[in-house]
Amino acid sequence: MIEISEILRGHREFFATATTRDLDWRRQQLRALKAVIKAKEAKIMAALHADLGKGDFEAYTSEIGFLYEEISHAIRELDEWAAPRHVPTPIFLAPARSYVRPEPLGVVLVMAPWNYPFQLALAPLVAAIAAGNCVVVKPSEISAKTADVVAEVIREAFTPSFVSVVLGGVEASTELLKQRFDHIFFTGGAAVGRVVLRAAAEHLTPVTLELGGKSPCVVDATTDLKVAARRIVWGKFFNAGQTCVAPDYLLVEARAAEALVRHMRAAVRDFFGEDPSASPDYGRIINDRHFARLEGFLDNTKILHGGERKRDSLYFAPTLIDAPDNKSPAMLEEIFGPILPIKTWTHAAEAKAEIESRSRPLAFYCFTRDDDMRDFFMEGISFGGGCINNTLVHLANPHLPFGGVGESGMGRYHGRDGFMAFSHQKSIVDSALRPDIPLKYPPYKGRLKWIRAFVR
Numbered sequence: 308m309i310e311i312s313e314i315l316r317g318h319r320e321f322f323a324t325a326t327t328r329d330l331d332w333r334r335q336q337l338r339a340l341k342a343v344i345k346a347k348e349a350k351i352m353a354a355l356h357a358d359l360g361k362g363d364f365e366a367y368t369s370e371i372g373f374l375y376e377e378i379s380h381a382i383r384e385l386d387e388w389a390a391p392r393h394v395p396t397p398i399f400l401a402p403a404r405s406y407v408r409p410e411p412l413g414v415v416l417v418m419a420p421w422n423y424p425f426q427l428a429l430a431p432l433v434a435a436i437a438a439g440n441c442v443v444v445k446p447s448e449i450s451a452k453t454a455d456v457v458a459e460v461i462r463e464a465f466t467p468s469f470v471s472v473v474l475g476g477v478e479a480s481t482e483l484l485k486q487r488f489d490h491i492f493f494t495g496g497a498a499v500g501r502v503v504l505r506a507a508a509e510h511l512t513p514v515t516l517e518l519g520g521k522s523p524c525v526v527d528a529t530t531d532l533k534v535a536a537r538r539i540v541w542g543k544f545f546n547a548g549q550t551c552v553a554p555d556y557l558l559v560e561a562r563a564a565e566a567l568v569r570h571m572r573a574a575v576r577d578f579f580g581e582d583p584s585a586s587p588d589y590g591r592i593i594n595d596r597h598f599a600r601l602e603g604f605l606d607n608t609k610i611l612h613g614g615e616r617k618r619d620s621l622y623f624a625p626t627l628i629d630a631p632d633n634k635s636p637a638m639l640e641e642i643f644g645p646i647l648p649i650k651t652w653t654h655a656a657e658a659k660a661e662i663e664s665r666s667r668p669l670a671f672y673c674f675t676r677d678d679d680m681r682d683f684f685m686e687g688i689s690f691g692g693g694c695i696n697n698t699l700v701h702l703a704n705p706h707l708p709f710g711g712v713g714e715s716g717m718g719r720y721h722g723r724d725g726f727m728a729f730s731h732q733k734s735i736v737d738s739a740l741r742p743d744i745p746l747k748y749p750p751y752k753g754r755l756k757w758i759r760a761f762v763r
């Protein structure tokens with residue numbers, strides 16, 4: 308196997324040629340990526356099915372089609388993103404003009420998780436290419452079939468000194484993290500996020516951390532409970548609940564709880580039939596370890612719906628439970644699977660306090676028709692991003708930055724924000740040579756009163 312330090316050397320040399328500075332060249336690379344993905348759609352879908360039992364609809368919308376959108380958006384907007392941005396110049400610096408010129412950071416590392424293993428490896432790559440960087444991509448070893456296809460796509464689309472891929476687990480990641488990168492873009496859990504941040508500190512490398520956590524969903528009695536139920540069930544059981552922004556627990560106004568649960572049961576049946584294990588649209592748990600972890604959440608809980616599972620095929624039914632007490636693992640840890648604990652409240656302040664007793668979530672969802680209630684939660688709670696009367700869809704808008712806050716992450720991407728995450732904003736004052744106003748030069752005697760006239 309080629310040494311990681313050798314790969315980095317190749318990238319540094321290629322970056323130094325300034326090839327990536329050219330915007331047309333970057334667009335060509337993005338087009339090449341899209342063409343290779345198009346040619347391999349069936350193979351990508353087969354890998355996603357093998358790793359996660361992902362049906363074609365989910366695979367296309369949340370992984371492949373999502374990338375097409377990001378690529379097309381970047382190609383369309385690149386000139387504008389990369390253009391120098393002129394800013395005003397204060398009078399005491401006149402005559403001059405000032406501007407900000409984005410420049411690529413250099414050689415960057417993208418580390419991806421296993422839950423959307425294609426999209427989460429390649430969407431940061433799209434942003435990094437748009438911004439003109441050389442990139443090392445490290446897919447998750449846990450979604451091994453998709454990791455192989457990611458590697459194949461990258462090797463076909465790019466010259467290896469521009470974009471490379473490193474496969475492997477902790478050992479490969481550890482080796483990578485010893486290197487000096489110009490940026491590390493990590494998507495995964497908070498525990499490994501800390502490992503990444505510590506390693507980055509060694510080289511003063513800036514990082515983006517796209518982490519997870521417990522994302523709450525609040526429902527009050529004023530909303531359309533049937534629509535709310537359908538949208539929550541859709542968002543929760545998409546990818547069998549293995550979504551970083553899936554509703555992790557539900558806080559429903561007590562007087563609406565019974566009806567909401569009834570509508571949710573009906574929605575599960577509508578979407579996946581009487582036996583979801585037979586539905587081509589319902590995914591599987593990634594592996595045995597995560598299956599066992601999810602089973603643990605059901606200990607000593609009251610199951611309201613679902614709960615069936617088949618370990619040999621990693622099938623875990625869409626499951627609704629009565630929320631156990633706050634010291635139980637289901638209310639302490641990110642669930643990251645198809646189990647939704649449901650808790651009731653009488654006053655909105657109780658729901659807010661419940662959310663604020665945990666670290667700031669990656670996503671927050673609020674279903675209500677009441678404007679005061681909406682403002683109470685949307686303004687009162689800190690969270691990465693979210694929706695009013697919907698789930699998940701905020702991340703499909705490339706005009707919205709996507710990222711966490713506090714324990715759910717640092718930095719953001721998608722669309723222009725992705726370009727910015729992988730760019731340095733170089734600030735420049737361009738002064739006229741004449742007149743050469745002497746006010747700023749020593750000897751300063753008698754000059755301060757003039758400066759005071761401008762700077763007050």
Ligand code: NAD
Nearest residue numbers: 419420421446447448477480495496499517518519520551
């Ligand atoms: P993870 O943190 O276990 O792994 C992520 C990456 O880190 C993988 O490439 C893995 O190989 C590598 N890694 C694992 N252990 C390591 C170690 N000790 N040292 C160095 N590298 C190591 O995450 P995961 O289990 O793949 O994904 C689940 C988590 O990711 C959940 O918490 C979820 O919420 C979060 N997530 C966040 C987003 C987001 O966009 N914010 C998206 C998807 C998943």
